[in-house]
Amino acid sequence: MRTLIQNAKLYYDNKISKQDLLIEDGKFSQVKDSIEPNADSVINAEGKLVAPGLVDVHVHFREPGQTHKETIQTGTLASAHGGFTTVGAMPNVTPVPDDVEKFSKQVELNNSESLINTLQYAPVTLDEISTELSPIEDLAKLGAFAFSNDGHGIDIAQTMFTAMERIAAINSHLCAHVEDQSLFNHGVINRSKISTRLGLPAINQAAETSQLARDILLAKDTGVHYHVCHISTADSVQLVRLAKDAGINVTAEASPHHLILSDKNIQADDANFKMNPPLRTENDRLALVEGLKDGTIDMVATDHAPHAKDEKNKGFLKSAFGITGIETSFPLMYSNFVETGIISLEYLLDLMATKPADVFNLRNAGKIEIGRPADFTIIDLDSTYEIKEQDFLSKGVNSPFIGDEVNGLIEKTFVAGKCVYEKK
Numbered sequence: 001m002r003t004l005i006q007n008a009k010l011y012y013d014n015k016i017s018k019q020d021l022l023i024e025d026g027k028f029s030q031v032k033d034s035i036e037p038n039a040d041s042v043i044n045a046e047g048k049l050v051a052p053g054l055v056d057v058h059v060h061f062r063e064p065g066q067t068h069k070e071t072i073q074t075g076t077l078a079s080a081h082g083g084f085t086t087v088g089a090m091p092n093v094t095p096v097p098d099d100v101e102k103f104s105k106q107v108e109l110n111n112s113e114s115l116i117n118t119l120q121y122a123p124v125t126l127d128e129i130s131t132e133l134s135p136i137e138d139l140a141k142l143g144a145f146a147f148s149n150d151g152h153g154i155d156i157a158q159t160m161f162t163a164m165e166r167i168a169a170i171n172s173h174l175c176a177h178v179e180d181q182s183l184f185n186h187g188v189i190n191r192s193k194i195s196t197r198l199g200l201p202a203i204n205q206a207a208e209t210s211q212l213a214r215d216i217l218l219a220k221d222t223g224v225h226y227h228v229c230h231i232s233t234a235d236s237v238q239l240v241r242l243a244k245d246a247g248i249n250v251t252a253e254a255s256p257h258h259l260i261l262s263d264k265n266i267q268a269d270d271a272n273f274k275m276n277p278p279l280r281t282e283n284d285r286l287a288l289v290e291g292l293k294d295g296t297i298d299m300v301a302t303d304h305a306p307h308a309k310d311e312k313n314k315g316f317l318k319s320a321f322g323i324t325g326i327e328t329s330f331p332l333m334y335s336n337f338v339e340t341g342i343i344s345l346e347y348l349l350d351l352m353a354t355k356p357a358d359v360f361n362l363r364n365a366g367k368i369e370i371g372r373p374a375d376f377t378i379i380d381l382d383s384t385y386e387i388k389e390q391d392f393l394s395k396g397v398n399s400p401f402i403g404d405e406v407n408g409l410i411e412k413t414f415v416a417g418k419c420v421y422e423k424k
């Protein structure tokens with residue numbers, strides 16, 4: 001089977017240029033100025049961007065346990081709709097895959113239900129909340145993508161230290177949701193003059209930063225690859241910058257919502273603006289953007305957290321934390337940061353594909369390279385459209401970006417040469 005993509009604006013070999021791309025038997029096989037149209041299918045991509053399939057190391061698919069919010073099928077279809085071909089699925093499903101049997105079952109389920117490449121996180125501790133470590137080495141052997149208790153901080157330093165030592169010994173990755181429970185304060189919104197004005201229980205910034213500072217020192221001691229999930233404050237960016245300068249093996253991701261919104265965007269008691277960590281101040285947002293530009297933040301990750309409507313329509317106090325994000329990530333990042341001249345398109349593709357693949361040693365993802373599985377996406381950068389609830393393929397429509405006008409429409413997404421999403 002041969003598929004030829006003609007006249008594409010192709011991101012290949014670190015630059016975007018007009019090229020033809022041939023896919024044979026599911027793999028990238030040729031890139032040239034012009035390739036003979038001798039193929040089973042020929043796609044004229046004149047004027048369209050052809051990019052490596054995007055990589056998101058932080059999603060929540062809710063299966064098993066909460067399939068009313070999302071299933072692996074709807075989550076991976078939504079991912080393909082967003083241009084993503086590889087994702088890391090967090091382990092806060094029910095049951096948490098914290099032993100060999102549950103983890104094997106989860107991987108089987110992912111493999112049978114996914115339209116794209118779904119990589120599975122293993123929890124650091126049993127049930128994500130215990131202080132007893134999961135069977136880390138066994139879960140790594142079964143293909144754990146990395147280890148995370150996402151949704152919960154690891155409060156006890158000794159638990160974190162021992163986990164880091166064991167994860168370092170097997171060259172895996174510890175991805176931390178940094179949250180000191182005692183400072184989190186049952187809050188629902190960032191602590192600032194906005195929380196005071198709205199009279200809502202507030203989350204101290206130090207809930208994130210104090211645990212991050214501790215973890216960086218533990219990472220220095222253990223040598224583990226320590227990755228910060230959804231970094232959200234100016235002080236966190238500065239801590240990661242200092243850690244990197246000191247040669248500590250720390251990386252960080254930021255979400256589109258923390259890069260685009262701040263708590264000043266919260267105009268009403270609308271839980272589509274409620275997530276953990278919360279939207280911070282404008283000053284924090286600007287520091288995140290600086291961190292993105294100077295490489296302190298290594299990648300964009302969505303923290304795609306779908307919830308049902310009746311779990312998000314109860315205002316800030318009673319609704320669940322989290323927003324859907326995988327379908328809007330590229331168009332939002334493109335419209336807010338590339339079209340405005342803040343970063344280049346090539347750099348955005350690095351942040352959303354090449355760098356996450358490199359940081360997590362995913363050898364078959366993040367780049368168009370001859371011989372690799374043909375995971376790619378075709379994007380119409382110029383057509384402007386409105387983000388609408390009815391266009392989401394995820395079960396979650398809990399987005400603060402509904403109504404925004406964006407550019408960067410995903411037209412088709414391919415995994416191993418097979419089209420898994422096509423715009424209607």
Ligand SMILES: NC(=O)N[C@@H](CC(=O)O)C(=O)O
Pocket residue numbers: 060092150151152177274275276277303305306321322323
């Ligand atoms: N981000 C969120 O607000 N919620 C996530 C958990 C998490 O990422 O911490 C969820 O699973 O819903």
Ligand SMILES: [Zn+2]
Pocket residue numbers: 150151152177229230276277
């Ligand atoms: Zn989290």
Ligand SMILES: [Zn+2]
Pocket residue numbers: 058059060090150151303305
């Ligand atoms: Zn998460």
